[in-house]
């Protein structure tokens with residue numbers, strides 16, 4: 001089979017998978033542009049994510065997210081870190097899968113909990129039982145991450161740097 005040239009890398013996975021961190025490192029290694037859909041939503045809106053959730057609800061946030069994903073996935077040579085729920089809408093999954101190489105950063109709930117514990121910018125985790133929330137989100141979303149992904153990369157036992165190098169290796173980019 002002829003090797004398909006990778007022109008974009010799109011990272012998907014749950015909160016705390018390392019999409020933002022690994023995405024930035026990958027972009028540096030490739031000298032590609034790094035974009036994070038959450039940062040782009042905040043820049044376009046002029047408000048941070050907790051504010052958007054407060055004022056417009058999750059529905060408003062998801063509408064903004066779809067507009068941003070539609071726009072960003074049309075670019076070339078970018079590494080895009082999506083938000084953990086970006087794969088919920090079929091139109092987002094279609095854009096991601098068709099316009100780039102999608103990597104699922106597969107991460108168990110215990111690791112997600114450790115990595116998100118000190119951060120208050122994730123409205124869905126402002127709940128008395130974040131473990132239960134992450135568990136139910138993963139049950140719902142894991143099949144969708146798998147559906148949209150071209151490659152699945154575990155992050156449980158590796159540093160962000162090692163995951164980034166491993167992705168480059170798997171994609172034949174180094």
Ligand SMILES: Nc1ncnc2c1ncn2[C@@H]1O[C@H](COP(=O)(O)OP(=O)(O)O)[C@@H](O)[C@H]1O
Pocket residue numbers: 013014015016017018019020021022081115116155158159160161163
């Ligand atoms: N493989 C990893 N091992 C250890 N810590 C990690 C790893 N990947 C990310 N982190 C840390 O976890 C936190 C959340 O990472 P982040 O990139 O914001 O995740 P996401 O964007 O997927 O929600 C950050 O503090 C980051 O440094």
Ligand SMILES: O=C(O)C1=C[C@@H](OP(=O)(O)O)[C@@H](O)[C@H](O)C1
Pocket residue numbers: 013014015016019020038049082083084085086121122123124
């Ligand atoms: O899982 C989710 O639904 C969300 C994940 C967040 O991004 P990260 O996955 O980068 O934390 C952010 O988009 C928002 O808080 C909602």
Ligand SMILES: [Mg+2]
Pocket residue numbers: 019020021036038081082083
């Ligand atoms: Mg992120």
